[in-house]
Amino acid sequence: MPAEPDEPETLAAERAHLAESRTALRRMREHAEGLSADVAADWVSKQFLESLLDQRIAALADHPDTPLFFGRMDRDGGAGDGADLPAVMYVGRRHVHDGDEGRPLVLDWRAPVSRAFYQAGPADPMGWRLRRRFGFQAGELTAFEDEPLDGGEIGPSRILTEEIERPRTGPMRDIVATIQPEQDVIVRADLPRSVCVQGAPGTGKTAVGLHRAAYLLFTHRERLSRSGVLIVGPNRAFLAYISAVLPALGEVRVEQATIDDLLGEPLGAEPPAVSAAKGDARMADVLRKALWLHVRKPEQGLVVTRGAARYRLADHEVREIAAALRGTTRYGSGRAAFAQRLAHQILVRMERRGEAPDDRVQDQVARSRPVKEVLDAVWPKVTAEQVLHRLLSDADFLRKASKGALDEDEQAAIRWARPARSHRSAKWTAADRALLDELNDLIERTTSVGHLVVDEAQDLSAMQLRALGRRCGTGSATVLGDLAQGTTAWSARSWKEVLTHLGQDGEVTELTLGFRVPGTVLDFAARLLPHVAPELERPRSLRPGPGALDVRRVPDLAAAAAGAARDALTRSGSIGLIVPDARAGAFAAALEGAGLEHEVLGADSDGTGRLLVVPATLAKGLEYDHVIVVEPAAIAAAEARGLARLYVVLTRAVTSLTVLHGDDLPAELAMS
Numbered sequence: 001m002p003a004e005p006d007e008p009e010t011l012a013a014e015r016a017h018l019a020e021s022r023t024a025l026r027r028m029r030e031h032a033e034g035l036s037a038d039v040a041a042d043w044v045s046k047q048f049l050e051s052l053l054d055q056r057i058a059a060l061a062d063h064p065d066t067p068l069f070f071g072r073m074d075r076d077g078g079a080g081d082g083a084d085l086p087a088v089m090y091v092g093r094r095h096v097h098d099g100d101e102g103r104p105l106v107l108d109w110r111a112p113v114s115r116a117f118y119q120a121g122p123a124d125p126m127g128w129r130l131r132r133r134f135g136f137q138a139g140e141l142t143a144f145e146d147e148p149l150d151g152g153e154i155g156p157s158r159i160l161t162e163e164i165e166r167p168r169t170g171p172m173r174d175i176v177a178t179i180q181p182e183q184d185v186i187v188r189a190d191l192p193r194s195v196c197v198q199g200a201p202g203t204g205k206t207a208v209g210l211h212r213a214a215y216l217l218f219t220h221r222e223r224l225s226r227s228g229v230l231i232v233g234p235n236r237a238f239l240a241y242i243s244a245v246l247p248a249l250g251e252v253r254v255e256q257a258t259i260d261d262l263l264g265e266p267l268g269a270e271p272p273a274v275s276a277a278k279g280d281a282r283m284a285d286v287l288r289k290a291l292w293l294h295v296r297k298p299e300q301g302l303v304v305t306r307g308a309a310r311y312r313l314a315d316h317e318v319r320e321i322a323a324a325l326r327g328t329t330r331y332g333s334g335r336a337a338f339a340q341r342l343a344h345q346i347l348v349r350m351e352r353r354g355e356a357p358d359d360r361v362q363d364q365v366a367r368s369r370p371v372k373e374v375l376d377a378v379w380p381k382v383t384a385e386q387v388l389h390r391l392l393s394d395a396d397f398l399r400k401a402s403k404g405a406l407d408e409d410e411q412a413a414i415r416w417a418r419p420a421r422s423h424r425s426a427k428w429t430a431a432d433r434a435l436l437d438e439l440n441d442l443i444e445r446t447t448s449v450g451h452l453v454v455d456e457a458q459d460l461s462a463m464q465l466r467a468l469g470r471r472c473g474t475g476s477a478t479v480l481g482d483l484a485q486g487t488t489a490w491s492a493r494s495w496k497e498v499l500t501h502l503g504q505d506g507e508v509t510e511l512t513l514g515f516r517v518p519g520t521v522l523d524f525a526a527r528l529l530p531h532v533a534p535e536l537e538r539p540r541s542l543r544p545g546p547g548a549l550d551v552r553r554v555p556d557l558a559a560a561a562a563g564a565a566r567d568a569l570t571r572s573g574s575i576g577l578i579v580p581d582a583r584a585g586a587f588a589a590a591l592e593g594a595g596l597e598h599e600v601l602g603a604d605s606d607g608t609g610r611l612l613v614v615p616a617t618l619a620k621g622l623e624y625d626h627v628i629v630v631e632p633a634a635i636a637a638a639e640a641r642g643l644a645r646l647y648v649v650l651t652r653a654v655t656s657l658t659v660l661h662g663d664d665l666p667a668e669l670a671m672s
């Protein structure tokens with residue numbers, strides 16, 4: 001166990017350092033407030049400078065509930081490794097320095113030197129002798145815990161355990177104070193490196209991804225503030241849940257979006273098998289062919305009249321120009337280049353006749369009616385919607401585009417039984433949205449951010465991953481997920497494939513130590529693992545959690561659920577009553593009838609109440625102190641990958657899991 005000295009004078013000295021740091025931070029803020037943007041040379045620079053100053057002042061705010069530092073490192077007295085290091089360093093959420101001497105009072109957790117706080121251990125003390133962790137209550141420093149780094153075993157940290165067991169209320173919190181060494185390695189991976197994390201439920205994948213974003217923004221501030229960082233999560237309820245983490249770390253300008261936000265809301269639904277077929281990577285070939293089938297072989301030459309003169313390009317010359325461009329550029333820029341090259345050839349003819357036309361004449365010719373006619377006949381302007389509409393409704397066209405990629409059955413699977421009248425009235429599904437995005441990129445290049453974090457990546461189709469890959473085409477990615485929690489018809493079976501579809505080279509790291517779910521609960525849920533992802537390691541939990549699991553057959557599910565919710569309300573923390581989607585209304589009514597205040601989580605809501613009715617398909621990525629799962633067999637039976645859904649649902653609890661069933665448990669769960 002870590003040493004736990006409780007000398008009052010040590011505590012008093014640490015409190016004095018906290019007070020001194022707070023004063024210094026106030027001075028830093030006052031100094032920033034005193035700076036003026038008037039030095040800027042012009043209006044635009046002044047606006048820019050003002051916004052920078054505002055951000056700086058906001059970043060220097062002292063939030064009374066957030067400790068300024070959470071750890072301290074004391075240097076090894078001897079020479080060697082530690083010679084360049086300060087004798088003592090405090091690690092916190094941001095740099096704080098003493099105005100007079102510029103002496104660092106607190107070092108940002110992301111600074112290179114702070115790495116030792118997370119990584120140093122008796123095996124490699126990295127030049128340090130002691131790590132001290134601080135406990136806080138409501139912003140007051142109340143405890144500390146010492147871990148000697150110069151020998152001996154370091155046991156589990158009480159402060160870490162308390163942090164993990166702290167009741168969950170409200171949105172997800174940051175974990176800067178307790179990032180574990182294996183998590184820290186991922187957080188601090190270099191920007192150009194894409195990393196992929198396979199992690200069992202509650203191993204901190206989401207937390208790690210968010211902290212990595214904060215780390216990269218700090219380390220590559222200038223580059224990433226230009227290109228941006230994008231976080232992609234499964235739904236709005238999840239994004240709302242994680243929304244507070246980056247702002248708490250001082251990063252307020254990170255875009256967080258669902259795949260639907262990026263690609264467009266689906267307007268219709270379709271059977272999972274159709275979605276799966278449309279999500280297959282081979283669709284990329286089909287779409288490329290479908291688009292380029294619109295470029296037709298020129299049948300006529302070009303005649304341009306200017307004044308009394310007529311200039312002519314023979315049909316074979318037009319053909320050569322089109323053939324040279326076809327497929328070598330994006331469709332949209334190819335069309336523009338085709339017009340320019342036709343015009344250029346006309347200019348060459350003008351010059352041959354002794355004229356001296358300039359670039360403006362080339363532009364005029366490129367926009368002239370005869371060129372436009374050739375353009376429309378050979379290289380027509382098309383939109384992604386027009387192409388996809390044609391592909392899904394015209395069997396002949398689909399056959400041509402699918403050559404070598406899809407067989408007849410596969411073509412029949414994706415073709416509309418009742419085609420939409422026009423591309424404007426088409427009810428595009430989520431799978432169609434990814435196809436449209438692919439087409440849009442074939443027409444005009446999609447812009448890329450500097451770094452992309454994608455969570456629950458196992459649920460994305462190859463075509464959706466390609467859409468995300470385009471958005472980090474010139475950047476890197478952090479890919480997070482769990483193959484065992486894949487619940488879509490197109491869920492990934494291997495991370496290598498995911499990375500290939502994303503177009504990123506990356507290493508796959510596995511996290512297996514769970515921070516959320518008590519051991520007894522995790523063992524129970526892991527009975528499903530051989531059936532959903534047999535290749536994965538069994539997850540381990542940091543806490544054994546005896547007594548955390550209660551599985552009961554009950555005669556009246558509604559009454560039992562209300563009773564379990566009432567019991568949980570006597571304890572502290574949040575409560576999630578996770579039910580088969582179709583029964584969310586019925587269980588909400590049961591809670592209502594029992595007089596229990598509650599909310600029903602919706603795809604677009606953030607569910608801030610203490611007691612939430614959670615439809616099973618929305619539980620992914622979320623957690624509650626007390627979870628009550630109703631009728632596992634119905635959850636498993638509701639969808640094709642229902643056992644994986646059940647695995648997700650059973651791994652949401654921090655403190656206790658109550659499973660209520662009227663029917664038999666699914667056989668895979670019942671056996672031990």
Ligand SMILES: Nc1ncnc2c1ncn2[C@@H]1O[C@H](COP(=O)(O)OP(=O)(O)OP(=O)(O)O)[C@@H](O)[C@H]1O
Nearest residue numbers: 175178179180201202203204205206207515516621
């Ligand atoms: N090092 C840590 N210190 C304290 N808490 C941690 C740490 N790592 C993870 N946690 C906590 O464990 C819980 C689970 O983390 P997170 O949601 O990131 O896991 P996950 O792997 O994404 O889970 P899932 O796959 O089930 O969605 C969160 O409450 C998180 O804050």
